[in-house]
Amino acid sequence: MNQMPKPEKIRCDACPVMCYIAEGRTGACDRYANRGGRIIRCDPLTILDRRLAKGDEVKPFLAARWDGARVSGDEVVVSAIGAGTTYPDYKPAPFIVSREIEGADFVTVVTEAIFSYCGVKVKIDTDRHLGAEAATVRADGEAVGHVMTSEYGSQMLSLGGVDHLTGGTKDEGRKTCDALLRLCNRQAVELTIDGGSSVVVEAGAAPIVDGQREVRMRVGCGSATIGMFASQWQGLVDEVVVVDDHITGVVSEHQAGKVIGWPDTGIRILGRKSTPGRYFKVAEPGLGWGGTNIEDPLAILGPWRAAKGAHPGLSLLMVSTTGEHYGYYVLNDALEPEARPMPAALRPSVELIAENCEPSLCTVLFMAGAGGSLRSGVTNNPVRLTRSVHQEATRVTLGGAPAYLWPGGGITVMVDVTGLPDNAFGYVPTPALVAPLEFTLSRAEFRRLGGHDASVRALGDILETGGEYGADTRIVGAGK
Amino acid sequence: MMVGPQAALLPDGRRLHLQHGPIDLIIEVFGPARQACYDQAIARFETILTGLVAELPALRAPLVPGAAVEGHGFQGPVARRMAAAVAPFKGIFVTPMAAVAGAVADEMLAATIAGHSVPKAYVNNGGDVAFHLQPGQTARSIGAAGPIAIGFCDRPRGLATSGWRGRSHSLGIADAVTVAARDTATADAAATLIANAVDLPGHPGIERLPARHLAPDSDLEDRPVTTGVGPLSAAEIDLALSSGTRLARRLVAKGLIDDAVLHLAGQTRAAAQPLQSPLEQDHADA
Numbered sequence: 001m002n003q004m005p006k007p008e009k010i011r012c013d014a015c016p017v018m019c020y021i022a023e024g025r026t027g028a029c030d031r032y033a034n035r036g037g038r039i040i041r042c043d044p045l046t047i048l049d050r051r052l053a054k055g056d057e058v059k060p061f062l063a064a065r066w067d068g069a070r071v072s073g074d075e076v077v078v079s080a081i082g083a084g085t086t087y088p089d090y091k092p093a094p095f096i097v098s099r100e101i102e103g104a105d106f107v108t109v110v111t112e113a114i115f116s117y118c119g120v121k122v123k124i125d126t127d128r129h130l131g132a133e134a135a136t137v138r139a140d141g142e143a144v145g146h147v148m149t150s151e152y153g154s155q156m157l158s159l160g161g162v163d164h165l166t167g168g169t170k171d172e173g174r175k176t177c178d179a180l181l182r183l184c185n186r187q188a189v190e191l192t193i194d195g196g197s198s199v200v201v202e203a204g205a206a207p208i209v210d211g212q213r214e215v216r217m218r219v220g221c222g223s224a225t226i227g228m229f230a231s232q233w234q235g236l237v238d239e240v241v242v243v244d245d246h247i248t249g250v251v252s253e254h255q256a257g258k259v260i261g262w263p264d265t266g267i268r269i270l271g272r273k274s275t276p277g278r279y280f281k282v283a284e285p286g287l288g289w290g291g292t293n294i295e296d297p298l299a300i301l302g303p304w305r306a307a308k309g310a311h312p313g314l315s316l317l318m319v320s321t322t323g324e325h326y327g328y329y330v331l332n333d334a335l336e337p338e339a340r341p342m343p344a345a346l347r348p349s350v351e352l353i354a355e356n357c358e359p360s361l362c363t364v365l366f367m368a369g370a371g372g373s374l375r376s377g378v379t380n381n382p383v384r385l386t387r388s389v390h391q392e393a394t395r396v397t398l399g400g401a402p403a404y405l406w407p408g409g410g411i412t413v414m415v416d417v418t419g420l421p422d423n424a425f426g427y428v429p430t431p432a433l434v435a436p437l438e439f440t441l442s443r444a445e446f447r448r449l450g451g452h453d454a455s456v457r458a459l460g461d462i463l464e465t466g467g468e469y470g471a472d473t474r475i476v477g478a479g480k
Numbered sequence: 481m482m483v484g485p486q487a488a489l490l491p492d493g494r495r496l497h498l499q500h501g502p503i504d505l506i507i508e509v510f511g512p513a514r515q516a517c518y519d520q521a522i523a524r525f526e527t528i529l530t531g532l533v534a535e536l537p538a539l540r541a542p543l544v545p546g547a548a549v550e551g552h553g554f555q556g557p558v559a560r561r562m563a564a565a566v567a568p569f570k571g572i573f574v575t576p577m578a579a580v581a582g583a584v585a586d587e588m589l590a591a592t593i594a595g596h597s598v599p600k601a602y603v604n605n606g607g608d609v610a611f612h613l614q615p616g617q618t619a620r621s622i623g624a625a626g627p628i629a630i631g632f633c634d635r636p637r638g639l640a641t642s643g644w645r646g647r648s649h650s651l652g653i654a655d656a657v658t659v660a661a662r663d664t665a666t667a668d669a670a671a672t673l674i675a676n677a678v679d680l681p682g683h684p685g686i687e688r689l690p691a692r693h694l695a696p697d698s699d700l701e702d703r704p705v706t707t708g709v710g711p712l713s714a715a716e717i718d719l720a721l722s723s724g725t726r727l728a729r730r731l732v733a734k735g736l737i738d739d740a741v742l743h744l745a746g747q748t749r750a751a752a753q754p755l756q757s758p759l760e761q762d763h764a765d766a
Contacts, residue, residue: 009696015482015501016533020696028502426483
């Protein structure tokens with residue numbers, strides 16, 4: 001048997017096995033290895049080619065076949081995906097890349113940042129009532145967030161955050177981390193809201209509320225719809241009610257009807273009148289007409305008043321704010337509405353409402369704060385980086401996607417997860433999410449901030465020899 | 481950073497690829513229930529690795545001998561499959577880890593097709609394959625000695641291969657030992673042990689290192705694992721293969737495995753009848 005000194009072993013944290021890996025060997029997965037006392041990854045650093053956006057084929061990139069010229073320009077963004085991370089962050093971020101852009105020597109500091117303060121804001125385009133404000137949102141039974149203030153045509157959820165990740169039980173933290181990870185990686189996640197609905201959320205896809213796929217987002221509330229379409233209905237029908245959980249509109253009473261001389265009809269709406277022709281709370285919120293619990297729209301009507309203009313033969317159109325539900329009625333001799341087939345002349349107005357609706361989508365914004373230790377991966381003086389970011393001398397991106405920087409102290413950013421490449425997010429068992437994070441600034445600015453200038457490397461060098469976590473790189477979207 | 485379980489359909493649109501840490505699976509289900517089965521596979525895969533990791537230290541040690549304990553003291557279904565697979569190999573050093581790949585394949589296959597009538601399905605875990613067959617169906621593989629075909633009437637539902645050139649470390653010098661058994665976990669454990677037995681102890685042309693030098697966590701601890709095999713004479717090859725074949729035939733005779741094919745330096749030995757079923761071949765794929 002060969003004799004050799006027992007080599008250094010190090011522990012890999014890439015998967016739950018947590019292998020100890022001997023020098024020069026790979027872990028059980030053959031994906032991570034120990035070279036010279038460092039864990040290197042055999043998965044390559046991801047280089048994003050902006051040509052990807054033009055729909056070019058995605059091909060793996062091998063350094064050996066790199067022609068050297070392709071990455072000199074502005075078409076390649078070095079992303080932090082696969083860059084690896086350092087935790088706690090006491091050493092320079094794994095990749096600090098220098099490249100030429102329009103004569104300026106730019107520096108992109110690339111790291112995969114660990115965010116314990118992070119979460120997602122979810123916007124769900126639906127008028128349907130999903131749950132009361134501040135109601136608890138659960139994934140797999142555990143509390144992962146809450147319902148926040150609704151927006152125009154959308155319900156909003158705030159999920160994750162440090163309290164759910166590390167402030168609750170172990171299971172709560174684990175399931176929160178899992179839900180966040182899947183939402184950020186654009187997978188579908190089923191959420192349930194206490195006292196409300198269940199909703200399947202997938203970034204960039206239509207929400208599925210209580211098993212029903214949402215299709216359209218309303219053009220406006222019931223009152224706004226009356227305002228937009230009153231003149232188109234004039235002469236075709238005697239009365240129009242736009243049913244909406246927020247504000248139900250009645251054309252004959254509404255200002256928009258009055259100004260074009262719409263006569264009274266003697267209609268009576270069972271709801272709380274706001275201003276003429278506008279009614280709050282015609283029903284309870286639900287999955288029926290216009291986000292209410294109404295299945296039969298006639299349920300919101302009281303007895304018709306002949307003294308105010310109701311008469312046999314009077315025609316009535318009832319429609320929801322998305323045009324998904326509609327009905328046509330004619331008053332009989334007892335002044336009771338009876339359902340009739342809708343005249344062809346009215347159909348275009350209903351279709352126009354539907355057409356003016358936008359497709360319902362779920363959007364997921366990842367929101368996180370870059371802590372002091374992470375910033376020190378970039379410079380020796382973290383607060384200078386914060387100031388530089390706020391002065392827009394340093395640009396912050398996540399996986400190449402532009403991030404919105406929240407004003408005020410610290411570096412708190414929001415990014416649309418659909419702007420990042422596939423599976424850009426990971427996690428550590430803390431639990432916390434890992435996301436790619438890039439700071440881009442001029443080299444002069446970098447030096448001014450007290451950057452780790454000695455660690456700056458040319459882009460070509462990174463592509464050829466790799467960084468802390470390995471020599472392999474790939475360019476995503478480097479189609480010729 | 482930690483990467484969770486990954487699932488993707490391969491570009492052919494038929495096969496499912498699942499990966500988490502060291503587990504890499506290719507799954508194919510035939511018939512109309514394919515998508516429903518893949519949904520089940522993905523759901524089960526979520527916790528396969530984390531479930532295993534929970535009991536990893538005990539799985540890296542030989543089973544505790546003596547009174548039979550429920551599940552050999554293990555809780556997880558995969559861990560129990562591993563323990564059950566190595567339990568019959570009394571008198572030979574083995575830990576449940578010898579069956580890990582096969583046990584994962586068996587567990588995933590069971591979860592994938594549960595509740596569905598599927599004509600044929602397989603779970604390939606890095607060369608260790610669990611398969612399911614209905615009458616008339618045949619599982620086909622290319623082994624080092626040629627094609628392998630296993631039909632519905634044949635007993636094996638698992639194939640596994642072990643050798644020093646593979647991903648796991650071997651105490652022997654076999655290039656590859658392929659075993660067919662009733663389940664993949666058993667085939668995996670048996671292939672490991674037969675490959676260990678194909679050996680020429682003390683031969684100067686064979687390089688070995690303590691397992692822990694290569695993988696500090698290895699269940700083989702300081703046992704010498706093969707890192708290189710120099711030129712061997714025809715007589716040496718025959719001697720090494722005979723040693724392995726003796727064990728293989730004993731395992732076949734005990735009914736633990738159905739067949740084994742051993743390879744070393746271009747030479748091949750089979751323990752029982754060829755892994756071919758002429759009966760099934762006639763109406764296979766009909």
